[in-house]
Amino acid sequence: MASDHTRTAILAAAERLYADRGFGDVTLRDIVADANVNLAAVNYHFGSKDELIAELFVTRSIATNRERLRELKAAEEQGGGIAPIEVILHALVGPTLRGCLGPENQRSTAARFMIRASIESVPPIRRIKNREIDHLRKFVGAMRRSLPDRSDVEIYWGLNFALAMAHHTIRESERLTKLSEGKCDLDDVEDVIARVVSVATMALTAGKVEMKAPARALARDAR
Amino acid sequence: MASDHTRTAILAAAERLYADRGFGDVTLRDIVADANVNLAAVNYHFGSKDELIAELFVTRSIATNRERLRELKAAEEQGGGIAPIEVILHALVGPTLRGCLGPENQRSTAARFMIRASIESVPPIRRIKNREIDHLRKFVGAMRRSLPDRSDVEIYWGLNFALAMAHHTIRESERLTKLSEGKCDLDDVEDVIARVVSVATMALTAGKVEMKAPARALARDAR
DNA sequence: GATAGTTTCATACAACTGTTTGAATTGCAA
DNA sequence: TTGCAATTCAAACAGTTGTATGAAACTATC
Numbered sequence: 030m031a032s033d034h035t036r037t038a039i040l041a042a043a044e045r046l047y048a049d050r051g052f053g054d055v056t057l058r059d060i061v062a063d064a065n066v067n068l069a070a071v072n073y074h075f076g077s078k079d080e081l082i083a084e085l086f087v088t089r090s091i092a093t094n095r096e097r098l099r100e101l102k103a104a105e106e107q108g109g110g111i112a113p114i115e116v117i118l119h120a121l122v123g124p125t126l127r128g129c130l131g132p133e134n135q136r137s138t139a140a141r142f143m144i145r146a147s148i149e150s151v152p153p154i155r156r157i158k159n160r161e162i163d164h165l166r167k168f169v170g171a172m173r174r175s176l177p178d179r180s181d182v183e184i185y186w187g188l189n190f191a192l193a194m195a196h197h198t199i200r201e202s203e204r205l206t207k208l209s210e211g212k213c214d215l216d217d218v219e220d221v222i223a224r225v226v227s228v229a230t231m232a233l234t235a236g237k238v239e240m241k242a243p244a245r246a247l248a249r250d251a252r
Numbered sequence: 253m254a255s256d257h258t259r260t261a262i263l264a265a266a267e268r269l270y271a272d273r274g275f276g277d278v279t280l281r282d283i284v285a286d287a288n289v290n291l292a293a294v295n296y297h298f299g300s301k302d303e304l305i306a307e308l309f310v311t312r313s314i315a316t317n318r319e320r321l322r323e324l325k326a327a328e329e330q331g332g333g334i335a336p337i338e339v340i341l342h343a344l345v346g347p348t349l350r351g352c353l354g355p356e357n358q359r360s361t362a363a364r365f366m367i368r369a370s371i372e373s374v375p376p377i378r379r380i381k382n383r384e385i386d387h388l389r390k391f392v393g394a395m396r397r398s399l400p401d402r403s404d405v406e407i408y409w410g411l412n413f414a415l416a417m418a419h420h421t422i423r424e425s426e427r428l429t430k431l432s433e434g435k436c437d438l439d440d441v442e443d444v445i446a447r448v449v450s451v452a453t454m455a456l457t458a459g460k461v462e463m464k465a466p467a468r469a470l471a472r473d474a475r
Numbered sequence: 476g477a478t479a480g481t482t483t484c485a486t487a488c489a490a491c492t493g494t495t496t497g498a499a500t501t502g503c504a505a
Numbered sequence: 506t507t508g509c510a511a512t513t514c515a516a517a518c519a520g521t522t523g524t525a526t527g528a529a530a531c532t533a534t535c
Contacts, residue, residue: 035482053375057523067484072524074482150372152276162431169431185432189424190417190451197416208385208392209408228413228455235454258512280493290514295494297512476535483530492521500513505506 036074038064041138044085048141052082052151079153086154089128089143094164096124101171114175115230121168121188122195122229123222129199132216147200176233183233191229198225259297261287264361267308271364275305275374302376309377312351312366317387319347324394337398338453344391344411345418345452346445352422355439370423399456406456414452421448 042064046055057078061068075081100120104112129144146154165188172184179187198205202215215221265287269278280301284291298304323343327335335343352367369377388411395407402410421428425438438444 056521058521067482068486068523069484069525070482078523148373159427162427165431182432182435185428185436186447188431189421189428189436190448192424193420194413194416197420198412201412201415204382204385205408205412208388208411209405212405213408213412224409225413227458228451231454231458232451235450279491281491290512291493292495292514293512301493478535479533481530481532484528486526486528488523488525490522490524493519495518496516498514498516500511502511503509505508 035064035066035070038066039071039074039081040085043081044142045138047082047085048138048145051145052149082151083153083157085142086146086157089139089146090157090161093124093128093143094161097121097164098167100124101168105171105174111174112171114172114233115226117168117171117175118191118226118229118233119222122191122225125195126199126222126225127218130202130215130218130221144199144202147196172233179233187229187233190232191225194225194228258287258289258293261289262294262297262304263308266304267365268361270305270308271361271368274368275372305374306376306380308365309369309380312362313380313384316347316351316366317384320344320387321390323347324391328394328397334397335394337395337456338449340391340394340398341414341449341452341456342445345414345448348418349422349445349448350441353425353438353441353444367422367425370419395456402456410452410456413455414448417448417451 039060043055043060046059046063057071058068061071071078071081075084097120100123101112101117104116104120129140129147131140168188169181169184172188173179173181176184198215198221205213206215262283266278266283269282269286280294281291284293294301294304298307320343323346324335324340327339327343352363352370354363391411392404392407395411396402396404399407421438421444428436429438
């Protein structure tokens with residue numbers, strides 16, 4: 030493993046091509062052509078095409094999860110083991126949204142790759158996502174500590190909806206821009222994060238102390 | 253076009269196989285074997301594989317959209333042209349969720365196919381989904397009438413979040429079940445719909461008449 | 476500078492894919 | 506029945522795919 034040059038070139042080319050054209054129509058031959066390496070190099074260095082894709086996704090995934098946990102830990106330490114729910118949710122969806130959205134022309138290859146991975150769901154990536162549950166459980170724990178009065182079911186639904194809004198906004202950012210004729214500014218990432226956190230917080234706190242009678246009545250009627 | 257038997261058999265077999273095994277690893281040969289027809293029949297009756305998939309998806313899609321508009325129209329007529337926001341949202345997400353969720357063992361082939369189409373996003377289906385914007389605009393209109401005080405931006409975000417929660421819950425229903433160890437009952441469709449509608453309604457009405465000061469402060473702090 | 480281990484390379488492989496072809500069959504109308 | 510169009514069929518096509526092979530080139534160690 031002298032210089033890793035080939036390996037690195039393959040990873041870079043693959044990430045860029047997948048980001049630009051999707052998993053569906055990028056072949057190993059496209060990748061090695063772009064990376065200026067031999068076709069057999071992919072199988073030599075990664076074992077298979079799927080393992081190459083998996084490595085790309087795992088790398089970015091780990092980075093996001095580390096950032097999530099860093100934010101969560103910092104918040105809990107500051108609060109003596111308990112963080113406000115909106116800060117927890119911010120740690121949950123912030124890194125993901127920050128990693129994918131932002132002005133399109135200055136979006137990194139990694140960002141565009143993660144968007145693509147979010148839109149097209151290929152088997153190797155699905156397999157990795159399925160192992161994400163343990164990671165999410167850490168947030169469930171933090172949310173339980175933050176909202177001791179809420180039942181587990183409500184915690185899980187809140188978490189589900191928070192992730193829903195974040196991921197769907199990433200997946201369908203183009204459609205939302207078109208539908209709103211540009212009125213929804215998806216380049217203002219912090220604003221998007223704030224919106225998601227705000228709604229998820231409401232979902233998790235509705236009907237308790239934070240919301241007065243009229244809103245509670247509405248929430249009840251809506252069911 | 254004597255009996256349409258072949259055509260129908262292909263559609264049924266394709267829908268079932270795609271639902272069970274996904275678009276990725278079902279070939280035309282699998283389909284024609286299951287349908288007991290000749291390989292060339294697919295191209296003869298549908299033109300191409302993609303057009304077969306498109307026809308499957310369009311059929312179910314039209315049914316869902318018709319049901320959505322039926323509910324919306326009924327609600328607006330009853331309210332003299334204006335429907336309560338939670339009823340509008342119910343019309344938006346109800347048919348989709350009802351069409352995909354419910355007890356797994358009694359889930360129709362159509363339901364499982366639509367879940368699959370929601371998870372794996374293949375080109376012919378993506379193309380159709382992109383034409384869905386006109387349909388969504390009708391809901392934007394209804395929401396504007398229902399919430400004349402809200403800005404367009406807020407309407408669009410509310411709509412986006414409502415669809416986000418509905419679609420993500422469908423896509424990740426298995427993961428939510430596993431994460432919550434079965435505590436989140438995804439078979440109780442009406443409960444799921446009520447949760448989505450409730451949160452989306454809060455997202456669209458927060459900070460106005462329905463929410464008192466403490467909640468507004470919280471929503472502000474969260475940003 | 477010989478050797479052992481790693482990496483690269485051209486090439487072939489083997490299988491599968493959606494699609495097409497042209498002949499055979501069927502069903503219906505005249 | 507005859508004729509004509511619609512449908513079915515077996516077979517082949519043309520192209521692509523990821524992967525494997527074995528020799529060649531390189532690299533670092535002794």
